[in-house]
Amino acid sequence: MDLALDIDISPRHLSFVETGRSIPGADLLMQIAAQLDVPLRTRNTWLLAAGYAPRYSEQGLDSARMAQARAAVQRLLDTHDPYPGVALDRHWNVVLHNQAAAALMALLPASLSAQPMNMFRASLHPQGFAAYTQNFDEWGSYLLQVLQRLMLNARDESIVALVEEINTYPNVQALKQSAPGSAMAAATEPALLVPCVLDLHGQQLSLFTTLTTFGSPRDITLHELCVELFYPSDMQTEAFLKGRV
Numbered sequence: 001m002d003l004a005l006d007i008d009i010s011p012r013h014l015s016f017v018e019t020g021r022s023i024p025g026a027d028l029l030m031q032i033a034a035q036l037d038v039p040l041r042t043r044n045t046w047l048l049a050a051g052y053a054p055r056y057s058e059q060g061l062d063s064a065r066m067a068q069a070r071a072a073v074q075r076l077l078d079t080h081d082p083y084p085g086v087a088l089d090r091h092w093n094v095v096l097h098n099q100a101a102a103a104l105m106a107l108l109p110a111s112l113s114a115q116p117m118n119m120f121r122a123s124l125h126p127q128g129f130a131a132y133t134q135n136f137d138e139w140g141s142y143l144l145q146v147l148q149r150l151m152l153n154a155r156d157e158s159i160v161a162l163v164e165e166i167n168t169y170p171n172v173q174a175l176k177q178s179a180p181g182s183a184m185a186a187a188t189e190p191a192l193l194v195p196c197v198l199d200l201h202g203q204q205l206s207l208f209t210t211l212t213t214f215g216s217p218r219d220i221t222l223h224e225l226c227v228e229l230f231y232p233s234d235m236q237t238e239a240f241l242k243g244r245v
Contacts (some may be wrong), residue, residue: 007031026052039153040223041090058220063094069214069222070096076212077101080229082241084207090224091121091158092150100241101230107132109201119228120147120162134197134204140175142194182241195233203240206233 004011009028016022017032024032029050033043044054059066077085077098084104087096093116097105105113105122112121112128122128123143133139147166151159166172193208207230217223232238 003032003035006035025049026051026055030055040217040220044220056218056220056223061089061221061225066221073225073227076227077229083232084230085227086119087225087227088119089116089221090154091116091156091162092147093117094119095225101144106130118162120166124169124172126164126169129196129198130171132198132200134199135195136171137175137178138194139196141171144172144175194235196230205237205240207231207237208233 001011004014007014007028013022014032017024017028020029029046029052030043032038033046038046038233041058044056045197047054048130063068073087074096077087077096080100081098082100084101085098086094086101089095090200094105095116105117108117108122108129109127112125120143123133124140126129130136130140145165147159147163151163162190195206198205198207210229212227212229214222214225232241
């Protein structure tokens with residue numbers, strides 16, 4: 001009833017649509033999808049299932065039509081230097097990055113840095129960034145939560161396969177067997193954010209992350225693209241990163 005009132009149709013009509021007794025128009029489908037914040041990829045699936053043409057394009061990031069958007073994202077990443085920044089697709093594969101991120105990616109073995117480099121795999125694999133992560137209990141738990149939400153929301157076979165692979169990592173298995181929240185409980189004062197703390201051959205870096213998306217996309221690629229920017233969470237890290245310029 002709440003959904004019907006929100007999109008200004010009768011609950012009876014919506015019930016008929018839900019049970020298949022009534023075939024919805026394309027505009028009604030899009031009203032429902034917008035109210036439920038359904039991803040653009042799924043909206044196209046709904047339209048096709050109801051016998052309508054898809055409304056949303058899916059341009060490759062390297063296509064001519066995406067040149068301005070791609071340039072804007074790259075400009076954002078380059079401006080963020082000397083702090084690391086990457087652009088991620090719907091599977092969290094790195095599609096763009098800046099020089100600071102490239103320096104971190106150079107630490108990875110070829111098997112993990114090969115294109116497309118997946119951030120979950122690179123961060124959680126025992127030979128990846130996990131080998132440098134000092135607070136893996138906290139940071140790894142955060143990444144596993146994000147990955148679980150992504151799998152439930154996307155319902156994508158590739159993401160399911162990625163989850164299954166990551167669950168075989170011995171460090172991830174050990175993390176799941178440890179007491180939940182133990183790392184946070186050990187802290188004398190709760191942190192404002194969960195940082196990623198890396199020990200790079202004796203140099204400790206502490207970074208927190210932000211995620212940015214396009215505000216009004218009408219293309220599936222842009223809708224699913226996000227920019228992850230890392231910032232120093234202490235003065236030592238800031239001084240080190242600025243000193244690399």
